[in-house]
Structures are given as C-alpha cells and as structure tokens.
Amino acid sequence: MRPSAAQRLFFILPLGAQENRSRFVGSLKKKFAEQEVESLQQRTTIMSKAGTPYSECLVAVDASTGAVLACIDLRTPCALTGTHPHGVPQDDPHGCYLLNVVVREDVRGQGLGRGIMLTAMARAVRLWGATGMYTHVEADNEVAFGLYHSCGFLEHSNDCRYEAASKLGQTVLLVAPASAVAAAAAA
Numbered sequence: 001m002r003p004s005a006a007q008r009l010f011f012i013l014p015l016g017a018q019e020n021r022s023r024f025v026g027s028l029k030k031k032f033a034e035q036e037v038e039s040l041q042q043r044t045t046i047m048s049k050a051g052t053p054y055s056e057c058l059v060a061v062d063a064s065t066g067a068v069l070a071c072i073d074l075r076t077p078c079a080l081t082g083t084h085p086h087g088v089p090q091d092d093p094h095g096c097y098l099l100n101v102v103v104r105e106d107v108r109g110q111g112l113g114r115g116i117m118l119t120a121m122a123r124a125v126r127l128w129g130a131t132g133m134y135t136h137v138e139a140d141n142e143v144a145f146g147l148y149h150s151c152g153f154l155e156h157s158n159d160c161r162y163e164a165a166s167k168l169g170q171t172v173l174l175v176a177p178a179s180a181v182a183a184a185a186a187a
C-alpha cells in the first residue's frame with residue numbers, strides 16, 4: 001500500500017528534525033573543540049616574567065598511532081609565577097593545581113588515569129618544587145574520587161569556603177602532599 005502524502009510528511013518531518021538536531025549537535029561540538037584549542041594555546045603559551053608557564057597540559061599518546069589517549073592540565077605554583085593559581089588556597093604559595101584529567105572512553109580502567117596523574121604530580125614536585133597538589137572533584141563523581149584517593153589525595157577541609165557549587169553539583173577540594181607521589185607509585 002502506498003503511503004498518502006500526509007503519511008509521508010509524518011515520516012519525513014521527524015527525520016528532518018533528527019537531521020537538523022544532529023547537525024546542530026555536530027556544529028556545537030566543533031565550536032566547543034575550537035574554543036578549547038584556543039583556550040589551551042593561550043593558557044600554555046603565556047609565560048610569567050620568570051619564564052615559567054602559568055599552565056601546562058600533559059598528553060598521553062599511543063606510541064604506534066600517535067592518537068591521544070589521556071590528558072591533564074597543571075597550574076604552576078605562585079612561588080614561580082608570582083600569580084596565585086585559581087583553586088589553590090591563598091595560604092599555600094607552593095601549591096600546584098591539577099584539573100581536566102580525562103582518559104579516552106574506550107581505554108578507561110587500564111591504569112592510564114592514575115599513570116598520567118602520578119606523572120603530573122611528579123613533574124610538579126621535581127620541576128616546580130610543589131609541596132602540595134590540589135584538585136576539585138564533583139561530590140558525586142565516584143570514579144574520580146577513587147582515582148584521586150589512589151593517588152594519595154584526601155579531603156582538604158570541611159570548611160565550606162573551599163567548596164564550590166557548580167552547575168552539576170557540589171565540588172570538594174582535595175589535597176595530596178608531595179610525599180604522596182612516591183607512596184602511590186610504590187603501592
């Protein structure tokens with residue numbers, strides 16, 4: 001039986017809406033990626049007067065294909081740049097802030113997250129003399145909590161000055177001492 005014009009329209013409309021929606025999502029993703037690349041370039045190329053970057057991004061790549069598997073950002077301690085990194089408590093001039101740790105979805109659960117975290121922490125201690133590493137975690141992100149705890153992070157304080165309400169929920173400030181690097185690597 002041939003569908004009537006009205007029936008054809010009924011099928012075509014949702015398909016058209018779907019097509020528009022996926023184009024819209026695609027262009028939003030592209031825009032987001034472009035903004036992220038621009039912001040990353042700005043963050044990592046601006047140097048302090050002492051010649052130290054305010055921020056670094058470490059990337060783990062597949063040795064055979066060059067594909068990016070994981071990344072993490074680090075904010076340099078105030079003692080090196082003269083500017084206090086956002087996220088580190090004001091009374092710690094030697095604190096380094098870690099953020100944006102992400103592992104590609106299909107290679108999660110294989111130790112890459114802990115590997116790149118510990119590499120970043122060891123770099124901050126060795127190169128910048130960081131005595132403490134800080135990060136914020138969303139209170140309901142159990143996987144990230146597990147990752148941070150396995151790298152020696154503990155809750156910094158119950159003081160609500162250090163907590164922030166994000167759009168997705170409450171975030172908690174965590175801290176790890178420099179000694180956590182060796183301890184976590186040896187565990």
Ligand SMILES: CC(C)(COP(=O)(O)OP(=O)(O)OC[C@H]1O[C@@H](n2cnc3c(N)ncnc32)[C@H](O)[C@@H]1OP(=O)(O)O)[C@@H](O)C(=O)NCCC(=O)NCCS
Nearest residue numbers: 101102103108109110111112113114137143144146147150
């Ligand atoms: C969080 C994330 C970086 C972990 O990376 P990963 O490579 O999968 O982690 P690892 O394999 O190194 O595991 C490290 C620890 O994380 C925790 N973890 C990892 N996968 C887990 C899972 N599926 N369920 C519960 N805990 C998990 C465990 O505590 C694990 O330690 P263990 O192996 O001793 O049990 C990854 O899941 C991710 O990219 N998530 C999306 C981005 C994100 O949430 N980032 C954190 C922002 S605060």
